[in-house]
Amino acid sequence: MTRVDVAVVGSGPNGLAAAVTMARAGLSVHVHEQAATVGGGLRGATLFDSEVWHDLCAAVHPMAAASAFFREFDLAARGVVLLRPSIAYAHPLDGGAAAVAYHDLAATCDRLGPDGRRWQRLMGPLVRHSAGVTDFLLSGQRSLPDDLAAPLLLGPRILEHLLRANGMRTEPARALLTGVAAHAMGRLPSVAAGAIALLLGHLAHATGWPLPQGGSVRIAEALADDLRSHGGTVHTGHQVTDLAELDARVIMLDTTPRSLLALAGDRLPQRYRRALKRFHYGPAAAKVDFLVSEPIPWANPEVGGAGTVHLGGTRAETLTTENSAVRGVGGAEPFVLVVDPAVTDPGRAVGGRRPVWAYAHVPNGDARDPVPLITRRIEKYAPGFADTVIASRGVPATEYESYNPNYPGGDIGAGAVTLTQSVFRPVPAWNPYRTPLPGVYLCSASTPPGPSVHGMCGYLAARAALRAEFNVTTIPRLGPDDGAGPAQRR
Numbered sequence: 001m002t003r004v005d006v007a008v009v010g011s012g013p014n015g016l017a018a019a020v021t022m023a024r025a026g027l028s029v030h031v032h033e034q035a036a037t038v039g040g041g042l043r044g045a046t047l048f049d050s051e052v053w054h055d056l057c058a059a060v061h062p063m064a065a066a067s068a069f070f071r072e073f074d075l076a077a078r079g080v081v082l083l084r085p086s087i088a089y090a091h092p093l094d095g096g097a098a099a100v101a102y103h104d105l106a107a108t109c110d111r112l113g114p115d116g117r118r119w120q121r122l123m124g125p126l127v128r129h130s131a132g133v134t135d136f137l138l139s140g141q142r143s144l145p146d147d148l149a150a151p152l153l154l155g156p157r158i159l160e161h162l163l164r165a166n167g168m169r170t171e172p173a174r175a176l177l178t179g180v181a182a183h184a185m186g187r188l189p190s191v192a193a194g195a196i197a198l199l200l201g202h203l204a205h206a207t208g209w210p211l212p213q214g215g216s217v218r219i220a221e222a223l224a225d226d227l228r229s230h231g232g233t234v235h236t237g238h239q240v241t242d243l244a245e246l247d248a249r250v251i252m253l254d255t256t257p258r259s260l261l262a263l264a265g266d267r268l269p270q271r272y273r274r275a276l277k278r279f280h281y282g283p284a285a286a287k288v289d290f291l292v293s294e295p296i297p298w299a300n301p302e303v304g305g306a307g308t309v310h311l312g313g314t315r316a317e318t319l320t321t322e323n324s325a326v327r328g329v330g331g332a333e334p335f336v337l338v339v340d341p342a343v344t345d346p347g348r349a350v351g352g353r354r355p356v357w358a359y360a361h362v363p364n365g366d367a368r369d370p371v372p373l374i375t376r377r378i379e380k381y382a383p384g385f386a387d388t389v390i391a392s393r394g395v396p397a398t399e400y401e402s403y404n405p406n407y408p409g410g411d412i413g414a415g416a417v418t419l420t421q422s423v424f425r426p427v428p429a430w431n432p433y434r435t436p437l438p439g440v441y442l443c444s445a446s447t448p449p450g451p452s453v454h455g456m457c458g459y460l461a462a463r464a465a466l467r468a469e470f471n472v473t474t475i476p477r478l479g480p481d482d483g484a485g486p487a488q489r490r
């Protein structure tokens, strides 16, 4: 293999974002992927001998709709249609009750009754400063934000979230907000979970919580197409086991610190190795892909219009189950996220069959079969669901790592999301992407700003490497219309 400027290990959204950015700077880029297809957490497949497409990992994309990387890359202009449900997320409660977050903020506030005004005061200003808030939270947080209102709005709100659930007094509003905070997959309440609740919570009323028409794989395909059209190449089906395999001036690792330790061995200085070993992994996901014969029969029919459904019960119940998972205790009623993609994208139902995507938050390394666990949880709020199931496939937390080495013990965040590990991810350093090995960078969700499909870890790592290794200070343009506008200088 001939020497290239940049070798990228891993083709998840961050690896591809790094690859695209560096290819756009005119460098030769080669991506190495252990799986048979590109995309990492964006991959999907047909299962159960049917033509129905299942998202194997990520399904819903508030971050891809809003992040600076994807705003620049412009998915829509590449034919990726982000379908935005009018109800971003719903949270069923006992007795057929439910709390609902509409895309429309005013409608959400109306529905929340006595807490409506408080929801408006919480989310309204964030929605008005949405790009600034998003860019601040999805940054490396090592420079002044462009919109100074963002930290000023977020600071007091995060504190209030920590102390008193942002003042929400009724159970539906408290449960609704706690369900969004649970996306942090960590201790509740916490600063990190508060920041995630405000980021995802306000995005529901701004750019929305969309699903890509046809599945998440469309995003990976758009990134890979752009890479190839700028001279990049992708090699699938081979796991890189040693950095020495790669003949490149710069190596970008879309991997965890644990993999970096394995790939580099004792070439890394002792101190850095010790720091990487201190990086810890959080609770895990256990997922079920269902093939069903009809839409989920939610007891509250309004829940059936939601893109995403959170099954966590009351605020107190969600706090208990999430904190138990952090402590390594797996309960019988875990927090579960459910998506029936055909609600938002009717084309996902084929011949009267449709996919249902659901995963539970469980302790790291939990070996339980999630099928009965998750089926029971959905049945509780949608009696009769089990009768609609034609086939199901459970992936316990312990199996995720063999599917994707970036999910140690089933931690799909590639590292616990705590306050310290959000900023000092993976180690305390001004430039968290650069490793002590010359030309070797980390660019995965184990670096700031952390998990989700936003491409920002790869984008920021690529910019750091372009500056330091190639003296490229002009940020390459990423849009599909090459040469149409000025590049940015930083």
Ligand SMILES: Cc1cc2nc3c(=O)[nH]c(=O)nc-3n(C[C@H](O)[C@H](O)[C@H](O)COP(=O)(O)OP(=O)(O)OC[C@H]3O[C@@H](n4cnc5c(N)ncnc54)[C@H](O)[C@@H]3O)c2cc1C
Pocket (backbone or CB within 6 Å): 009, 010, 011, 012, 013, 014, 015, 016, 032, 033, 034, 035, 038, 039, 040, 041, 042, 056, 057, 058, 059, 060, 061, 062, 063, 064, 238, 239, 240, 241, 254, 255, 259, 285, 287, 359, 403, 404, 405, 406, 407, 412, 413, 414, 443, 444, 445, 446, 450, 451, 452, 453, 454, 457
């Ligand atoms: C069940 C589940 C549901 C999720 N739901 C959502 C969601 O709805 N919305 C959302 O925004 N996010 C979601 N996520 C999280 C999201 O998928 C990840 O945060 C995101 O994919 C991280 O991107 P990444 O590029 O850092 O890593 P990944 O997407 O994990 O990609 C890493 C890639 O590197 C490859 N790789 C690793 N090591 C090597 C090696 N040594 N050699 C070759 N290849 C290697 C892996 O095979 C993989 O393809 C979900 C994740 C899971 C698992």
